[in-house]
Amino acid sequence: MREFPVATSPHLPPRASVPALMYRVLAALAPGAALATWQFGWGVPLQLALACLLAVAAEAAMLALRRRPVGRALADGSVLVTAALLALALPPYAPWWLTAVAVLAAVVLAKHLYGGLGYNPFNPAMVGYVVVLVAFPRELGHWPAPAALAAGPDLATALSVVFGGSPLPDALTAATPLDHVRTGLSMNRTLAELRADPVMGRIAGTGWEWVALGYLAGGLWLVWKRVADWRIPLGFAAGLALPALLAWGVDPDAYPSPLFHLLSGGAMLGAFFIATDPVTASTTPRGRLLFGAGAGLVTFLVRGFGGYPDGVAFGVLLMNMAAPTLDQLTRPRVFGERR
């Protein structure tokens, strides 16, 4: 006979604690990060280590300045998630000072000046990313070629590029698929021609599509584990893919396919890991769908018509601003309340 546990209310089991959530997010990032390391070489783990070290130091310093218990807040792992997202969004061979500026902007400006974890209206990782994107657009466009096109630099070269200030050898760089499409289209080439180029790969760029699939796998695991609400990634995918489908249907030579949009740039990382940040995203069910859709739509608009190669960060930040209003407008009806 089956035994039923007897307990007083509340009968809902407690949700996972903050550290448990954060370490699950980190675990879910692992496949994407591993694939990125395979494609882009030593730069990826170097950036991850550098960003995590700097972020922990900055967090500890800010907590001490604010006279908060340092140990407990550091142990919750939230700053590691911020650092990891930032490191994976930045080019793997970005110089160390660029990563440092981004991490400081994220942890000091976007997180602690607003009151720390839970009080920040803007996603810290994306604030850090946008600060360096606006300040150093040239460095941010400097991506290495994926492994299939050029063997990545060895560890010594990677170290000297990141810390020594020497430039990444030109033979090892390549335009990102998004950049390639943007410049190609501006030179009046059609997408059919562009697709034959080696950097474009099967769907969304050699190497890049694998990394995106890694993030997709990790993200789906997060959704399955209920760490991330499925509505935000779904909304993001719809907001990005539906307008892309429309434009692609009208003129497939001038607008990339929806699948290209979904698997290139930061779309998968943004949809599953960045837009789903529980602090800065919308919290109501319908609000989350709209939040994701808005971020996806802005991404599509920036990619297609804006001045920057990718728009995930702008989409997330703009929707962060809209999140409180969305929550207010989409408040679920209390049972029995009149419409």
Added chain:
Amino acid sequence: MSDWRAIAADGLWRNNPGLVQLLGLCPLLAVTSTVVNGLGLGLATTATLVISGVTVSAVRHIVRPEIRIPVFVLVIACAVTTIELLMQAWAYDLYRVLGIFVPLIVTNCGIMGRAEAFASRNPVPAAAFDGLAMGLGFTAVLVVLGALRELSGQGTLFDHAELLLGPLGEGLRVQVIEHYRGFLVSVLPPGAFLGLGLLIALKNVIDARRGARPVAVPAHAHGHGAA
């Protein structure tokens, strides 16, 4: 409010137009990419504040309350047009750099705010002094924000000082950080918002340390838009 010290403290710190009243944010944010731009616009605004304060105070008994706002606008517009023409004549390069923001001093709601809140209720000397104190307080914020943005944005201070001071300013440019690669965010509009936010935070911290209670924005400061 004829206490001179109180007027000075109000304008320069306690009720500073840039940091507390948050009036005139549009020029404040737009022109503060360098110290010299900030100083130039700050001085022009100060002159406008003094002239309009004196004039409004002088005519305060003969202007009916129903038409006071149009009268203030005319007075301020006259002062600004005069200053604009003077700048065009004597500091043409600076005039070109500041561009549209000189005529737009008219819309700086800080000036309208002082005319309404102070000059129209006080004698001429007090109104003149209030205009000076408010103007200098505004100029100080413009200069500090300009210095912050110029230093972090391009690593220099007093760049293009010759625009404001003529030949005297030729050698004033200071390269504070050698071989600085530039931090574009500071020069672009986001840097202005971030910088102003940090300055306001700094003022609040200083006030909190000194145990002073923050002054609420007076009711009359609302409703003039955010120009």
